[in-house]
Amino acid sequence: GAGVSQSPSNKVTEKGKDVELRCDPISGHTALYWYRQSLGQGLEFLIYFQGNSAPDKSGLPSDRFSAERTGGSVSTLTIQRTQQEDSAVYLCASSLRGTIGPEQFFGPGTRLTVL
Amino acid sequence: GENVEQHPSTLSVQEGDSAVIKCTYSDSASNYFPWYKQELGKRPQLIIDIRSNVGEKKDQRIAVTLNKTAKHFSLHITETQPEDSAVYFCAAPGDYGGSQGNLIFGKGTKLSVKP
Secondary structure: OOOOEEEOOEEEEOOOOOEEEEEEOOOOOOEEEEEEEOOOOOOEEEEEEEOOOOOEOOOOOOOOEEEEEOOOOOEEEEEOOOOHHHOEEEEEEEEOOOOOOOOOEEOOOEEEEEO | OOOEEEEOOEEEEEOOOOEEEEEEEOOOOOOEEEEEEEOOOOOOEEEEEEEOOOOEEEEOOEEEEEEOOOOEEEEEEOOOOHHHOEEEEEEEEOOHHHOOOOEEEOOOEEEEEEO
16 A cells, blocks of 8 residues: 655745745554654654644644644645754654554655755 | 664575664653664665564564563564665654654664675
């Protein structure tokens, strides 16, 4: 079946502009995660959606970052007033709900460059 | 919250040698420890995981060991091959010992296998 997809694959924007990044999880997966990966760095957790529960926003670096998940499926990560330090690859992952550690399936990522 | 430390950040071995990557975690309630492999330009993929009720798990040339008392776990790759070259990430549950699927990742180890 289809894996996790993300769009766009690349996004170049000017400092101060808003951007929207999209994630389509695997069908039937109730959990969705956003991570940020800066060049040569690890996976930084941003936000996590699980079913209809309130999202865990504890990883968002500032109030310029927000995310929505509509209908329990597609998610959009929005970055307002982008800064150069926001440049990174933004990865989305999804998983089945499990009692212990469901495997997270990652999308290909969106490479964001803020000029 | 959970804190995951990973060492070394880079590792270079000769083909055929073994490689060991170590991680420590802070939350004694954590009960699930996956390892993800990310090849250059690709998305992270799960390669092996271990639950807290076992001390070791093997899958062909890779194995993971867990020491709950010391709160550390390690990835062992034997008979390394050039295709093992990648960045490896360890992870631990970010909340409530793993009941919700959220993961905190280490910063990664870049493994280079020289032919």
